[in-house]
Amino acid sequence: MVQLICQHLSLGYDGHEILHNLYFKINAGDYLCIVGENGSGKSTLMKTILGLQAPLSGKIVTGDGLRKNEIGYLPQQTLVQRDFPASVWEVVLSGCQNRQGLRPFYNVEEKRLAHENIEKMGLSSLTDRCYRELSGGQQQRVLLARALCATKKMLLLDEPVSGLDPVVTEEMYCLIESINREDGITVVMITHDIHAALKYANRILHIGESVFIGSKEAYMKSKFSDGFAGQGGVR
Amino acid sequence: MNGWEKLILYFQYPFVRYALIVGVLIALCSSLLGVTLVLKRFSFIGDGLSHVAFGAMAIAAVFGMTNEMPLVLVVTIVSAVLLLRTGQNAKIKGDAAVAMISVGALAIGYLLMNLFAKSSNLSGDVCSTLFGSTSILTLTQTEVWLCVLLSVVVTAIFVLFYHKIFAVTFDEGFAKATGTNAGLYNLMIAVVVAVVIVLAMNLVGSLLISALVIFPALSAMRVFKSFRAVTICSAVLSVCCAFVGILISIVGGTPVGSTIVAVDIAAFGGFSGAGIILGGMKK
Numbered sequence: 055m056v057q058l059i060c061q062h063l064s065l066g067y068d069g070h071e072i073l074h075n076l077y078f079k080i081n082a083g084d085y086l087c088i089v090g091e092n093g094s095g096k097s098t099l100m101k102t103i104l105g106l107q108a109p110l111s112g113k114i115v116t117g118d119g120l121r122k123n124e125i126g127y128l129p130q131q132t133l134v135q136r137d138f139p140a141s142v143w144e145v146v147l148s149g150c151q152n153r154q155g156l157r158p159f160y161n162v163e164e165k166r167l168a169h170e171n172i173e174k175m176g177l178s179s180l181t182d183r184c185y186r187e188l189s190g191g192q193q194q195r196v197l198l199a200r201a202l203c204a205t206k207k208m209l210l211l212d213e214p215v216s217g218l219d220p221v222v223t224e225e226m227y228c229l230i231e232s233i234n235r236e237d238g239i240t241v242v243m244i245t246h247d248i249h250a251a252l253k254y255a256n257r258i259l260h261i262g263e264s265v266f267i268g269s270k271e272a273y274m275k276s277k278f279s280d281g282f283a284g285q286g287g288v289r
Numbered sequence: 290m291n292g293w294e295k296l297i298l299y300f301q302y303p304f305v306r307y308a309l310i311v312g313v314l315i316a317l318c319s320s321l322l323g324v325t326l327v328l329k330r331f332s333f334i335g336d337g338l339s340h341v342a343f344g345a346m347a348i349a350a351v352f353g354m355t356n357e358m359p360l361v362l363v364v365t366i367v368s369a370v371l372l373l374r375t376g377q378n379a380k381i382k383g384d385a386a387v388a389m390i391s392v393g394a395l396a397i398g399y400l401l402m403n404l405f406a407k408s409s410n411l412s413g414d415v416c417s418t419l420f421g422s423t424s425i426l427t428l429t430q431t432e433v434w435l436c437v438l439l440s441v442v443v444t445a446i447f448v449l450f451y452h453k454i455f456a457v458t459f460d461e462g463f464a465k466a467t468g469t470n471a472g473l474y475n476l477m478i479a480v481v482v483a484v485v486i487v488l489a490m491n492l493v494g495s496l497l498i499s500a501l502v503i504f505p506a507l508s509a510m511r512v513f514k515s516f517r518a519v520t521i522c523s524a525v526l527s528v529c530c531a532f533v534g535i536l537i538s539i540v541g542g543t544p545v546g547s548t549i550v551a552v553d554i555a556a557f558g559g560f561s562g563a564g565i566i567l568g569g570m571k572k
Contacts, residue, residue: 104466123468129460138328138459141515148456152467158449184514204467 055082055118057208057240058103063112065098071110072098078259078267082118082207085234085241087251090261096244099261100210103242118207123152126205126239128197130212140185142196146172149203164203171199175229191222198229202239209233211243215250223247227254292540299539307428312531312549314440316501318485320527321447323506324520325458325478333384334372335502337391338486339495341368344394344401351405362487368394369483373475395495436488443481450474455516493546504553505530511557511564530556 058080065073072095080086088096101107103114105122116122126149149171150164160168172181175195180188185196194214201209214230215223231254234241245251251258258273260266266278299305319335326334345364349357372386428436447454456464457474465471489498505527509519534549541548 101462104462106462106465123466125466127463127466129462129466132460132462134328134330135459139510139514139516139519140455140459144455144516145459148452148459148464149467151452151456151464151469154452158452160452182515187514200463204463 056080057082057084057116057118057120059115059117060099060103061112061115063099063102063114064110065095065102065107066110067098067107069110073261073265076112076261076265080208080240080242082240083234083238084257085231085255086243086257086259087255088242088244088259088261089246089248089251094262096261097212100212100242100244104210120207124205124207126201126203126209128194128201128209128211128214130216131193131197135185137186141182142172142177142185142188143168143181145185145196146177146199146203149200152204167203168199171202174202175199189222191218191226194218194226195229198233202233205239206237208240208242211241213244213246215245215247223250230254295540296536303430304428305539307430307433308545309532309535311428311433311436312535312545313528314436315485315489316505316527316531316549317524318440318443318481319489319498319501320505320523321444321520322478322482322485323502323504323527324509324516324523325454326482327503327506327510328458330384331373331387332503333387333391333499334369334482335486335489335499336496337372337387337394338365338369338483339490339498340391340395340398341365342487342490343495344398347398347401351401358487362484365487366480366483369479369486370476373479373482439484439488443485446477446481450477451520454478459516493549497546497550500550500553501527501531504550504557508553508557508560511560512567526556526560527553 056079060076060078063073063076064071065076072093076099088099090096098107102109104125104127147160147165147168150160150167153164154160172178175198177192177195177199180192180196185193188196198214201211209230211230215226218226227250230241230243233239234254243251243255252270252274255270257269258266260273260278264278266273266276268276326332342361342365345361346357348364349360354360368390372390453464453469453474456469457471461471461475486498489501493501505523506519508526509522513519513522530552531549534552535545537543537552538545538548
């Protein structure tokens with residue numbers, strides 16, 4: 055089932071085009087990694103999919119019952135969040151915002167969902183702790199739990215492991231994989247870690263001067279993987 | 290006559306009671322907004338907007354308007370909207386924009402007052418606008434009711450949209466991506482901020498409004514770790530400080546605005562100490 059189609063997208067800002075005529079589909083259950091050099095437009099593409107930024111031309115169509123506000127999002131950390139006084143519970147619960155509509159308070163169902171996702175991310179013992187006092191890996195798991203409150207179908211991750219140490223990085227990848235495998239949530243992830251991309255993803259979108267979209271196997275045979283993945287290939 | 294008798298004597302006058310009610314309500318509203326503003330890195334917006342209001346008052350005075358309130362309110366709201374909405378992708382970033390508008394409005398306002406002033410006591414006028422006038426002691430009953438009404442509205446908005454304000458403050462990108470109309474809530478915050486500031490100008494004056502906005506929030510953040518606790522503590526603290534400050538100023542005959550701010554500073558000192566001790570105990 056196709057969940058999302060980017061139709062002839064052109065992206066950029068201030069009238070300056072960085073991506074031209076991009077066309078690809080995302081199927082339900084996909085694990086798609088978006089790779090490419092800095093400045094190639096990965097984050098811009100993600101923001102466009104999320105509706106935070108308008109494309110210069112083209113459009114994004116959702117299907118399979120996926121609504122635009124049902125896409126979970128794990129953004130890169132902002133400066134504001136570093137010293138924000140908020141408990142883990144408050145942050146995760148704020149992921150239910152899109153279910154709430156104009157109702158001023160959260161209902162029992164939403165609170166249950168937040169508890170469930172806190173547990174799933176192994177954060178139960180940290181529920182009342184202050185977000186800013188957690189380690190980098192714990193913070194990412196909190197934000198992941200929040201994103202899971204916002205979606206049952208598709209999750210967009212913007213460099214989820216940047217700044218994490220190797221052990222925590224591996225844990226994070228395992229969590230994301232289980233979300234994809236066990237919960238059947240489509241994962242779209244921006245990453246610079248090409249080895250991880252080739253290990254976990256089933257499809258790769260490479261953007262830059264020229265664009266590649268296809269299965270992981272096709273990507274490894276293509277000319278793109280040479281320059282980017284280096285000599286090592288897959289671990 | 291000791292302080293207590295003096296207080297009882299003063300409280301027999303309605304204007305003293307009005308001043309206390311209005312002062313406490315304004316402190317409540319500004320502290321509720323303060324938490325969001327401090328976290329959004331807009332601590333100085335109170336200062337900036339009050340200077341805009343000062344400029345607008347000068348213009349109103351030049352045109353000889355008898356009721357300056359509508360003009361001041363409109364100009365301030367427009368400035369607040371412009372400042373808060375340009376938050377992210379503006380050419381001039383948040384702090385620079387606030388600073389620019391703040392000093393700009395102050396300079397123009399003073400210039401206009403000087404050029405066209407009809408009053409003989411110019412420096413007195415300017416001083417009372419900047420540091421809060423005695424006008425808090427000359428409030429009419431209508432003004433008090435207006436203030437009560439606005440405070441109820443501000444508090445109601447804050448309570449009803451509490452979770453949305455949290456979401457938009459913590460992570461605007463995420464809130465927008467999951468379908469929260471972040472622009473609308475930013476607009477709402479901006480309008481409320483402007484209204485509160487215009488109200489608060491009578492109490493503490495242009496230069497000291499920032500203190501009402503930021504001190505309670507910063508004090509609360511020293512000790513508390515969750516958004517809800519910080520917000521509640523900030524509101525309670527602000528109300529207490531305003532109450533104590535006004536009482537001291539009545540008994541001691543000190544200027545109302547600066548006394549409240551001095552009490553706020555003392556509270557901040559106390560909370561910082563408490564925060565350090567609590568932090569030390571954890572480790």
